[in-house]
Amino acid sequence: MTPSSQNPRRIYGDYTYSRAPIDSCYWAEAIPEAALAHPPARGRxxxxxxxxxxxxxGLNAALALAESRAEVTLLDAEFPGFGASGRNGGFCCLGSHRASDAQLRKFGKDGPGEVHRAEAAAIAHVEALIGRFGIDVDRHSQGETVMAHSPRAMEALRRKAPALSRDFNAEVRLIERADLAAEGLYSPLWHGAMHMPLGFALHPRKYLAGLVQAAEHAGAVIHGGSPVLSVSHTGKRHLLRTPDAEIEAERVIFATNGYTAETLLPWLRGRFLPAQSSVLTTRRMTQTELEAQSYTSRQMSYEDRRMLHYFHLTPDGRMVFGQRGALLSSPRNEARVAARVRxxxxxxxxxWSHVETPHHWSGMVCLTASLTPYxxxxxGMDGVFAGFGYHGNGVAMASxxxxxxxxxxxxxPTRALLPKAFAAxxxxxxxxxxxRAFLMAEYASARLLDR
Structure with missing residues (x-):
């Protein structure tokens, strides 16, 4: 096999992959880049x-490998958590795919059931790591709440609730519009809600920093500032080249998700579709301000529509509010999207129209044509593995x-269930x-259907 290109190419402009979109990331106040920085790989x-x-x-893989006493070296192009893991909305929740049950049944009658069980197991996996290593992640929210943006959407939630209760063996609860204020979840836009008691919200960088510490303590070697520029194969070994090093390994795991370069591996090219997501965070609000909106719950919530908003109040009273971002990449577009989110x-x-929103940032989620993770x-590459495509729900499933x-x-054998749909x-x-033209078409149709 010949080496891949020395000049990685991606489908968005350079601005998207720079530090600029996270200059104002709220999560960096507690865990700045300096706390995550690692020296680059050098030499042989x-x-x-x-x-x-x-x-x-990558960090979960490195941690599990190190705990199995395997020699493992992790390489990040910038610093651990530079991509989606250090800038997401903080939802450890169900999700990871956009496939219908009919599509999942192509992998067997129990295809949907396998995915449901894996999604619940993914939440439990993160919960177990946080408990085992004593990671303080500012945990809050008892499950998640789905908000109905229209009367028709509320009727759909009423129909879904019994099946979700059965599929996840959980007590799904409907909240009528008249009861939203009493639940501390009021907005004039919503026509009711459905509460699912699985999952929780967290501070994504605090979780990430805990993983870094746990992986290194177990024996993993971590390098930042080490973008892999080429991959070649000789005999039973793989050679990875970075600007300052050559890394020879028996096996390789690629865990770059929506930040993967098109030219990194021939097989990966075109099998993932990055999509931008944009988030803002308010200043800390007083209890009086929260009560004025009748929104005081720390529930993580999202709207039941394709062009959804997702949001939750942090333990100290800041609202984190996000939605799908732009199709173009530039400072001007970043400012335009920030205004739209606001x-x-x-x-x-x-x-809360008077409340300042000092933090805004954006990042890439990752989609696949199969609508499922891989x-x-x-x-065609013995000893090489990859994981990607979590469809905007990667805190639990990526882990x-x-x-x-x-x-x-x-x-x-895998330590837990790996659905056949995810192994395809x-x-x-x-x-x-x-x-990206597919995103343009999807956004247009979603806006029509969401009406």
Whole structure:
């Protein structure tokens, strides 16, 4: 196999992959870049397993490998958590796919059930890590609440609730519009809600920093500032080149998700579609301000529509509010999207229209054409594995898949259920590097359907 390109290419402009979109990330106040920075890899390095990418997938893989006493070296292009893992909305929740039950049944009659069980297990996996390592993640929210943006959406939630209760063996509770204020969840936009008692909200960088510490304590070696520029294969070994090092490894795990370079591996090209998501955070609000809006709950919530908003109050009274971002990448577009997010925030919470929002940032979620994550070997490359495509719900599922990838790299059965749907390689999107056109079409149709 010949080396991949020395000049990585991505489908968005350079601005998207720079530090600029996270200059004002609220999570960095508690865990700044300096707390996550690691020295770059230098010289010739030999390791049993190399992990490329220092987000939740890569860190969970590195931690599991190190705890199995495997020699592991993790490489991140910037610093651990630079990508989605250090800038997401803080939802440890169900989700990870957008496939229908009919699509999941292509992998067997129990296809949907396998995915449901894995999603619940992914939440439990994160919860167990937080407890085992004593990571203070500012945990809050008892499950998550789905808000109905229209009467028709509320009727749909009423129909869904019994099936969700059965599928997840959980007590799903409906909240009628008249009861939203009493629940501390009021907005003039919503027509009711549905509460699912699985999942919790957290501070994403505090969780990430805990994973870094746990992985290093277990024996993993972590390098920042080490973008992998090429991958080649000789005999039974893989050679990864960074600007300052050559890393030789028996096995390799690629965990770069929506920040993957098109030219990193030929097989990966076109099998993932990054989509931008934008988030703002208010200043800390007083109890009087919270009560003025009749929104005092710390529940993590989102709207039951395709172009959804997601939000939750932090323990100290800041509202984190996010939505889908732009299709273009530039400072001007970032400012335009920030204004749109703020306008949507004001519409949802009119009593807070005077409240400042000093923090705004954006990042990339990752979609696949199969509408499911992928967690498994890279076809045609013995000893190479990849995990990606969590569809905007990666806190739990990326963590879970990282641990599964560690087992696969060690050649042993996965420690927990890996759904057949997640083990099936996703097809390529048509249009190659121009596949963002699919997002344009989806956004247009979603706006029509969400009406």
């Amino acid at each position: 390095i030999t390791t049993r397993i190399a992990v490329v990418g220092g987000g939740y997938t 306008a949507d925030f004001d519409a949802a919470f009119p009593a 967690c498994g070997p890279v076809p 879970y898949c990282g641990a599964m990838l560690a087992d696969l790299a060690l050649g042993q 390689p996703p097809p390529r999107f048509p249009l190659g590097r121009f596949r």
